[in-house]
Each structure stands twice: as C-alpha cells, then as structure tokens.
Amino acid sequence: MDLPLPPSADIDLARWIRPGDGVLWGQANAEPLTLVSALADQHARLVGCKVFLGIHQSGLLTPEHAGALRFSAYCGSAANRRLADAGVLDPLPAPYSSFPALIRAGVLKVDVLLLQVSPADAQGRHSLGLACEYLASALDVARVVIAEVNDQVPWTEGDTWLDARRIDVAVTASYAPLSTPETRTGPVERGIAAYVADLVEDGATLQCGLGAVPEAVLAALGQHRRLGVHSGTVGNGVMTLMQAGALTNEAKGRDFGVGVAGVLMGSSALHRFAHRNPALALRRTEYTHNPEVLASLSRFTAINSAIEVDLTGQVNAELASGSYVGAVGGAGDFLRGAHRSPGGLPIVALPSTAGSRSRIVARLSGPVSTSRSDAGVFVTEHGVADLRGLTLSARIERMLSIAHPDQRAALEQQAGAPLHGAA
Known part of the structure; x- marks a missing residue:
C-alpha cells in the first residue's frame, strides 16, 4: 500500500532492545511508523528479537526481515498474510480476551513497547491515541517504553494515559496516522x-x-x-x-x-x-x-x-x-x-x-x-x-x-x- 511514510526515527534501537527481547506496538491505525521503520532498517542488528504483530497495516516488515526477527501474530490480516504465506509467521490461536493475562504472565513477552501517542496535556499525560486494548497491559510490564509523539494523533478519552515520566525514549513525529481503506460492499x-x-x-x-x-x-x-x-x-x-x-x-x-x-x-x-x-x-x-x-x-x-x-x-x-x-x-x-x-x-x-x-x-x-x-x-x-x-x-x-x-x-x-x- 502507498504510505505517507515519515523518515525513520533517529534512534539506535540496539541500545534498548536486547537479544531475545519481545517487542510489541499498536496495530492498524495505531502503528508508530517512524519506530517500525527504524526497526525494519536496523533489523540485522536485532537478531533474535521476537515481534508480536496485531493487524500489520503498514507492511513495513516483510519476509526478508525474518532472518533476524521472529514474527508471531494473533491474526493473518493485512500484511500479515504475506508473512504467513512465506512461512515466517507463527500464529497465536488464542481468544482476544486472553492477551492481557498472557502479557502479564510473560507468556506473551513484552520487553520493549513501541507506542504512537498524542502530545502531552498540561498534566504531562499523553493519550494512547488510536488504540488502548492490550497495549495498556503491555505498558504495565514493559522494561522499555519508546514513544513516538505525533502532533497529528487525536487525544482520545478512556481509562489509560501515558505519563511522560514512564517514557524511556521519546521521538517527535508529525504525519497523518494510517487510515483503514473502506470496504467495498455489493x-x-x-x-x-x-x-x-x-x-x-x-x-x-x-x-x-x-x-x-x-x-x-x-x-x-x-x-x-x-x-x-x-x-x-x-x-x-x-x-x-x-x-x-x-x-x-x-x-x-x-x-x-x-x-x-x-x-x-x-x-x-x-x-x-x-x-x-x-x-x-x-x-x-x-x-x-x-x-x-x-x-x-x-x-x-x-x-x-x-x-x-x-x-x-x-x-x-x-x-x-x-x-x-x-x-x-x-x-x-x-x-x-x-x-x-x-x-x-x-x-x-x-x-x-x-x-x-x-x-x-x-x-x-x-x-x-x-x-x-x-x-x-x-x-x-x-x-x-x-x-x-x-x-x-x-x-x-x-x-x-x-x-x-x-x-x-x-x-x-x-x-x-x-x-x-x-x-
């Protein structure tokens, strides 16, 4: 798909991601494109990194990255299908409701969490923008939180915000988040x-x-x-x-x-x-x-x-x-x-x-x-x-x-x- 891609984040991910670490980020419209692009660019230096995908709408990660990265996902939607058809995606056949418990137990390992967030409010809180879901549980357990602060991400109401003090690395971005193509009906x-x-x-x-x-x-x-x-x-x-x-x-x-x-x-x-x-x-x-x-x-x-x-x-x-x-x-x-x-x-x-x-x-x-x-x-x-x-x-x-x-x-x-x- 054609993407309004921002430049890759100027961040050395190998400084934060250890061999064998589990990495997770927001799915679909909530993909932090600067950070995922950086992960793709630097994949050869992140050997053994375990990536858990939701709906991977951007398609930035391809079967060619599987030599270094290990991919799992709860779904075969969007660009995940290409990974699945290439035999490099390991599906997780679990009910969606089980993800928070799996994350907290370390079965679904989240050492490094990549987030796309809105600018902070007067209290220093960032909105999670376009997705909360299981990211909230990952936020509770992740060793490292890397946040892409995008001034075009909406502030959404909810039950979870990200305090600026919880962010280990902040990357500034300004681009329109991904949108989901309209489905055709007949x-x-x-x-x-x-x-x-x-x-x-x-x-x-x-x-x-x-x-x-x-x-x-x-x-x-x-x-x-x-x-x-x-x-x-x-x-x-x-x-x-x-x-x-x-x-x-x-x-x-x-x-x-x-x-x-x-x-x-x-x-x-x-x-x-x-x-x-x-x-x-x-x-x-x-x-x-x-x-x-x-x-x-x-x-x-x-x-x-x-x-x-x-x-x-x-x-x-x-x-x-x-x-x-x-x-x-x-x-x-x-x-x-x-x-x-x-x-x-x-x-x-x-x-x-x-x-x-x-x-x-x-x-x-x-x-x-x-x-x-x-x-x-x-x-x-x-x-x-x-x-x-x-x-x-x-x-x-x-x-x-x-x-x-x-x-x-x-x-x-x-x-x-x-x-x-x-x-």
Whole structure:
C-alpha cells in the first residue's frame, strides 16, 4: 500500500532492545511508523528479537526481515498474510480476551513497547491515541517504553494515559496516522445487512467485527434509534450512526452516553471525530471483552463474520484455502456475551458462497475458531437460521435453508454422513 511514510526515527534501537527481547506496538491505525521503520532498517542488528504483530497495516516488515526477527501474530490480516504465506509467521490461536493475562504472565513477552501517542496535556499525560486494548497491559510490564509523539494523533478519552515520566525514549513525529481503506460492499452484502437490520432492535448495544458484511450492517441501521456501541473496534460506520443521531449510547445499561471500543480503525475523518470527543472512549481489553461487562449490556448484539461455517454451527474464522488470513479474535467472547445479555443477539453473518464454493459446509476445511455451543443466529443473503436451543438434526435443516440454492442438494447429501462426532 502507498504510505505517507515519515523518515525513520533517529534512534539506535540496539541500545534498548536486547537479544531475545519481545517487542510489541499498536496495530492498524495505531502503528508508530517512524519506530517500525527504524526497526525494519536496523533489523540485522536485532537478531533474535521476537515481534508480536496485531493487524500489520503498514507492511513495513516483510519476509526478508525474518532472518533476524521472529514474527508471531494473533491474526493473518493485512500484511500479515504475506508473512504467513512465506512461512515466517507463527500464529497465536488464542481468544482476544486472553492477551492481557498472557502479557502479564510473560507468556506473551513484552520487553520493549513501541507506542504512537498524542502530545502531552498540561498534566504531562499523553493519550494512547488510536488504540488502548492490550497495549495498556503491555505498558504495565514493559522494561522499555519508546514513544513516538505525533502532533497529528487525536487525544482520545478512556481509562489509560501515558505519563511522560514512564517514557524511556521519546521521538517527535508529525504525519497523518494510517487510515483503514473502506470496504467495498455489493448486493450480496447489502442483502445480508437487510436481514440483520431487521433483527436489531432499537436500543440495542452493538459489537461489530471487521469486514464488508459488518460494515454493510452498520450502513443499514440509519433508521434505528437509541443504539449503543461496545466493541473491540470502531470504524467509520459507527461514526456515521453517531452523527446521524441513530447511535446515542443512551440505553446501554452502563457507560451512559459513551461508546466504548479498544481500537479505532477508519479514516482521517474518524480520527478527527474522536479527538477530545467525550462520547467515545477507548478502554483496556480487560474491560471491552470482560464477560461480566458484556452480560450487563442491554440487548447486546454481536455481529461477526466468518470464512466458513458448518451445518451444526461450528465457525472457521482463521484459515482459507490453506492460508492463515483471519483470527480466533474476540468473536467467541462477544457471542458468549450476547448469549448472556438480556435480549442479546449472537450473530454470525456471511455470504453463502465464495466464487463457486459454498461457505456453508458439511465439514470445516480449517480449525474450529468458535464452537457450535457458542453459535447463535446465522445470516446469509438467503435468510436467517436461529440455532439457539436446537438439536443437531434441526440445526442442519436450518443451515441448509440459508445455503445457496445451487449448493443445497450436495450439502444435504453430505449431511447424510454422521456429523454428531464433528469436533
């Protein structure tokens, strides 16, 4: 992708990063580009450094850097796919909610934390800008904190700030942070979104995953009222609903009047919208994915997508055609939260096909990212299948009804084989 790259930071990282150190930084729009660029430039002097990636949107790190650096990631999104396809990315198939505990226990090792932050306020506090999530836990344990202070990073409200005294090295920068390209939606995605929008009640608290289908759903909710948001990520679709008066966060049951997320992923307009906006707050993963918090939200409606689902409700959100492109992520956390929420709705929405291949299958071609016990409501452009409380045979019948009509006969024949023992 074309990047508005600032110059590499004038910092000798080898002075701060020891052999075998674990290094982590903000993902997606929150990547500190001067620092990551410096890491790429100096990689030959950082042999054995263990880099944990979120959504690596910049693509500054490539398979060529793997001779010195060791890459792991919770997802195969964005530029991570290139690393995965080259065989140099070691995926971490863990639920998103587990990251803070893994960081604190040292299992997910964070010795050096690279941050992109806003300028300090009068109290000497920097905002974490575009991501809080598991960075807050990393901030608590990191030996070294290197901060890129960027005057174009928004000041966002939340529960974590960085005191200037906690910074070991500060690098000044001035450039527009990365923005997330808009997803393209077509008639299939809009058809799915129409079905989902009919399910969403006024006053619901929304969580939306990433991708074309969740974004299409948000675009279809403009006539709803008193919606709220509590999500891992917030993008342009949420901003649009807030500006239109459809999403006011007035009926959530907690955080009255405030939308909550862990990360902002959107355009520069979203970044400007979030700046000093008391109606939007970034929180730690321990809060955004907390099961008790999710259960307390009114009509918590989790809307996520998948690569494929089987006829009993098992979800593969990680592997497509042999490539690691997705993640376990937070879908399972949010779906379970929706099950427990009063009036909650756990939704997985996806197109019925990918090309000529059915995305509703008799048996998954990849791992089980979300179990069938956490399944709820599945939606394709062909309808809605509510699996809650259904036996296996009833589930199969419902799932066949939302598969592509051209695929149903073959799926029904494959379903004749026992599926009860599926993982």
